[in-house]
Amino acid sequence: xxxxxxxxxxxxxxxxxxxxxxxxxxxxxxRESDAxxxxxRTAPARFAAFLQGAKxxxxxxxxx
Numbered sequence: 001x002x003x004x005x006x007x008x009x010x011x012x013x014x015x016x017x018x019x020x021x022x023x024x025x026x027x028x029x030x031r032e033s034d035a036x037x038x039x040x041r042t043a044p045a046r047f048a049a050f051l052q053g054a055k056x057x058x059x060x061x062x063x064x
Contacts, residue, residue: 008033021047 004024012018018033028047030040042050053059 006031 004022006020006022008018008020016033019030020033020036021028021030023029023044026044027041028044030042030047031038
């Protein structure tokens with residue numbers, strides 16, 4: 001991810017209710033497409049660890 005353009009998952013399709021991500025100034029930024037003024041910033045390594053945990057089901061117990 002070398003661009004500062006916001007990206008959304010291909011799974012979102014035409015849906016505008018999704019999480020968008022970009023890399024800028026050495027950080028990874030995330031925002032909700034419908035609340036773009038709230039941006040979460042983190043280091044690339046921490047974002048990678050979060051993604052690995054999500055893929056492994058580490059947070060499944062939090063889903064309703």
